[in-house]
Amino acid sequence: MEEGAATWILEGEPTPGDRGGTHGLGVFETMLAVDGSIVSAHWHGERLLEGCRVLDLAVPDWSEVIDAIEVRLAGHRGRWRVRVARTAGAGSLNRLRGRGERTYVTVAPCADVPLTLRVATASWARNESSPLRGVKCLSYAENLLALDEARRGGVDELIFFNTRGELCEGATTNVYLEIQGQLQTPPLTSGCLPGTFRRGLLESGRAEERVLTRREVGAAERIFLSSATRGLVRVSEWIGF
CATH class of the missing domain: 3.30.470.10 (Aminotransferase class 4, branched-chain amino acid transferase, N-terminal domain)
Structure with missing residues (x-):
């Protein structure tokens, strides 16, 4: 190769x-x-x-x-x-x-892992009742639209809420809020992808599942995103939140 x-x-x-x-x-x-x-x-x-x-x-x-x-x-x-x-x-x-x-x-x-990420809220909601919930499907246009919107907005990633107003995930990442020193991440019922790095954090006890809303986002001490290739990266700024 x-x-x-x-x-x-x-x-x-x-x-x-x-x-x-x-x-x-x-x-x-x-x-x-x-x-x-x-x-x-x-x-x-x-x-x-x-x-x-x-x-x-x-x-x-x-x-x-x-x-x-x-x-x-x-x-x-x-x-x-x-x-x-x-x-x-x-x-x-x-x-x-x-x-x-x-x-x-x-x-x-693999690209270098950034020290921090800047994010914004997606302009549309994730559908937590989709039959493709949790499937990493080749039909990826929605996420590519989100990445393009992020680029045009000068941020690295868009964060989705679902149709119930619950925190869900990033376009290509899982999301975590640090509240009272504990990492909390949306459950799979939110519509998020079952990320492998997320699974490792949950099974090791470093994170726990919890239904999260905008109120918890506003109260979070720190916010993180994760993916298989980047690991856990801190959010430095959530534009417009």
Whole structure:
């Protein structure tokens, strides 16, 4: 593998009319690799396989996927962003299960982690009742719109509330409020993605789930965001809040 970005198909062949490309029908994971090893690979696999179940996609052998990636990464030092996508292949619009499903992988050097992030509130709400709640779906346009809105507003990330007015998540991150020295994060019922770094904080006792509203945001001592590739990063400013 070259020192820059690389993409390869791990399973299947390019299929004309693959609905992963034409309709965003598929799932993906973005993972961190450090010195050739995938961080939290098992948790990423559990989330991807659950997404496959929701979208009725054939399930890949996750251990084979990880083994193949780590073979490619062998000898590569440092931090790498690894994206695994599972597409639905060709098929009809009224049937999820298709033919020619494929798994492809993109690897690139990981960007430097910022010391802090500036955020603003998204101009629309997350739908906590969506059937895709908790699925890391290839249909990612809503999050790309949010990232573009953030860029145009001069901030790094947009934070979403849901239709009930509860704190939910960032466009590409989970969110935490520090209240009385304890990290608190919205529950999955808020509509947020079950992030792998979030899971680690919860299982280690460093964070707890709680329904949070604008009142708690205003009372928070500090605010943090997390993602698999960045870890936990403090919010330095929430514009307009």
